[in-house]
Amino acid sequence: MSANPPAIERVRAIELRGVGHAYGAVRVIHDLDLAVEAGEFVAIVGESGSGKTTTLKTINRLLDPDAGEVLIDGVPTRVQPAHLLRRRIGYVFQRIGLFPHLTVAENIGVTPKLLGWSSTTIAARVVELLDLVNLPQTFSARQPAELSGGQRQRVGVARALAARPSIMLMDEPFGALDPVTRDALGSEYRRLHERMRLTTLMVTHDVLEAVLLADRIVVMRSGSIVADGQPRDLLNDHPDETVRALMDMPRRQALRVAAMLEESVRG
Amino acid sequence: MDDRVAAAWQQLPLFLGEHVVLSAAALGLGLTLSLLCAVAAVRNRYVRWPVLTLASLVQTIPGLALLALFYPLLLALSALSETVFGRSFSALGFLPSLLALTLYSMLPVIRNGVTGILTLDPAIVEAARGVGMTDWQRLVRIEFPLAAPMLMAGVRTAAVWVIGAATLSTPVGQTSLGNYIFAGLQVQNWVSVLFGCVAAAALALIVDQLLALIESGVVRRRPVRITVGALVLVAGVALAAMPRSDETADYVVGAKSFTEQYILSALIADRIAAEGGEATRRTGLGSAIAFTALAAGDIDVYVDYSGTLWANVMRRADVPARTRLLAELQSWLAREHGVGLLGALGFENAYVLAMRRDRAAGLGIASIDDLAAHARDLTVGADLEFFARPEWPALRDAYGLDFAERREFQSTFMYDAVATGEVDVITAFSSDGRIAANDLVVLTDPRGAFLPYDAIVLVSAERADDPLLRRAVAPLVDAIPVEMMREANHLVDRSVNPLSPTAAARWLSDSIAPRSGP
Secondary structure (H helix, E strand, C coil): CCCCCCCCCCCCCEEEEEEEEEECCEEEEEEEEEEECCCCEEEEEECCCCCHHHHHHHHCCCCCCCEEEEEECCEEHHHCCHHHHHHCEEEEECCCCCCCCCCHHHHHCHHHHHCCCCHHHHHHHHHHHHHHCCCCHHHHHCCHHHCCHHHHHHHHHHHHHCCCCCEEEEECCCCCCCHHHHHHHHHHHHHHHHHCCCEEEEECCCHHHHHHHCCEEEEEECCEEEEEECHHHHHCCCCCHHHHHHHHHHHHHHHHHHHHHHHHHHC | CHHHHHHHHHHHHHHHHHHHHHHHHHHHHHHHHHHHHHHHHHHCHHHHHHHHHHHHHHHHCCHHHHHHHHHHHHHHHHHHHHHHHCCCCCCCCHHHHHHHHHHHHHHHHHHHHHHHHHCCCHHHHHHHHHCCCCHHHHHHHHHHHHHHHHHHHHHHHHHHHHHHHHHHHHHHCCCCCHHHHHHHHHCCCHHHHHHHHHHHHHHHHHHHHHHHHHHHHHHHCCHHHHHHHHHHHHHHHHHHHCCCHHHHCCEEEEEECCHHHHHHHHHHHHHHHHCCCCEEEEEEECHHHHHHHHHCCCCCEEEEEHHHHHHHHCCCCCCCCHHHHHHHHHHHHHHHHCCEEEEEEEEECCEEEEEEHHHHHHHCCCEHHHHHHHHHHCEEEECCCHHHCCHHHHHHHHHCCCCCEEEECCHHHHHHHHHCCCCCEEEEECCCHHHHHCCEEECECCCCCCCCCEEEEEECHHHCCCHHHHHHHHHHCCCCCHHHHHHHHHHHHCCCCCCCHHHHHHHHHHHHCCCCCC
16 A cells, blocks of 8 residues: 555546637737536636636637647547537537528537438437427427527527537527526526536626526636635635625625515515 | 511521520639639638739720730640640630630629628627538538528629620620621621620520529528529520531631621632532631631631731731732741632722812812821821821821821721711721712822732631632632722611621622623
């Protein structure tokens, strides 16, 4: 029995090692280290321009970082063509980007089709996914233009899940929706995340959403990570001022709402 | 009037068929190249500017000039191919027309394609990348389908342009609906000009509507419309491309684009037929193109003028006597090009200066010497090439001519201009029927400044010793005096009851050898 057993390095679903990226002369993220365990739901929060979206895009190589490396399941993403990597990773973003000339079913089935699935398999998968995102089966023949914003993003989520990825990248996925739809879709997605044992990395500027959905919150400022922890730890008097300021608002709002509820119960 | 329309209808299958095949080929090639250029321009912004600029630049070149420029270019390529591969190709007719029109069709397709793709919602492009499409898959499955409506609008524009510009391929020897227009313009057959314009416009309109049907099918995703539109287009092109019997002729008779040339080419074609040969005519050739075409073997026989070849082809500036010029020309043609000179027809179509009879009498002008004294107060009108030819400085210097104003006309309008008094003196042609018709007087040339312009029959190197052709041409040598040619030209050019060039050729043939009728 040796004194120091060799550390068994756990294989992370997503790992960023010293990642940096610049647009021209503007350095957006630098020397970023971040690891996400399989099955985790991690939210990245921070002000506009803090580098959240850029960080997310380096993971499925919508951007290739100019420094450091990204590993998926322990394998550097550089070893294979970017489009093959992207087919294995679900991607949902605020502007949704449904293809307007394709039906809902064709939109959902696009990645499976690229992977060469048979049309019957794809059709069955579309049925399954419409159920999963709570859309009626009659929607499959519709055009994206016929759907409401919330319905479109349900299709967006279904499209991202279609090829059974284990990792989902979400860039302000519910940011453009009205509060009620937003809340409903957020909690529904959280249940999907559990049920399908997904690894989810979500960028959001809505701290409350992050607090309610994520297992872990990463706070970014000027291209670096300034805090990384469980929501409850970050909510309670964090030493960093930015983090405190960011987390203070949902806390105050929650306290005010709680006080009001208490009053109404008493009254 | 009626028989002119009937004659036009009779030529329609040939002219329209050739026009359709040419336009379709140019559009097909142009569309393919344009799409490749558009893709390159979309993917690489360093390619974008040069491609769009170049395509715009082509558009600023007048269509006729673009067509004409391709001829010498192809000729050089053909010569190169001859030395490298031992095979040459025809630089006249279809090929230069195809290439010029192809270039002409590219701008609207490239511009609309590039704009259509670059203005797509960036979210859609990001989504296409995000779901794992390669660049090619994104182009084919997303960008092209979404840019298709705009692209189709560009294709429609290109189609209308090409069908219109294809009428300009007549002067480089490609049969098209332009034959109606160029021939009609030369012989003042306005019915023919109008017929050509209407036919080209109708064709453009029909094609545009069919493409509009396809476009609406693309926009509204109605595959039926796309299929119907495409099927009709394909069927139309297939019908036009069906081989016609007249393409098997042995002899090609060329003609430049003026009345006398149309008549003489018809006359030679008739003579070849009479000897048992088959002949087609390639008419409306540009003056400079006709000889090059003969030297290259694209046409077998045509009539040119000794002075023209002397000045333009041999590039000689001296003015020798008539017989010496002919002898030197004959040996030079044989030596340099292997081209045979079968003989002179017996008349000259020389440049002369002509004035309205009353105007000349009023000023007391009979010779160019007399004219020089009044030139400062007079306006001279010339055809489109005269002032660029060596005769002009020679004439000017010989007589010290200094006109108040110089104007240039297409030759039909030049005669109208002198008749209406818009210009005082014109550079007429000695065999032109319009001299007598407009009651013009030809000024004498006491100092011999003008070159002799004997009408001569030239045959290509391959046909120089062709016995049938020699038999066909022999009866015409020294058989047509200038008065006879003038009359024949007048029969076609007169405004009252004009004859077709073919009918005038028959009149000429009868006048040369009167038949012993019953």
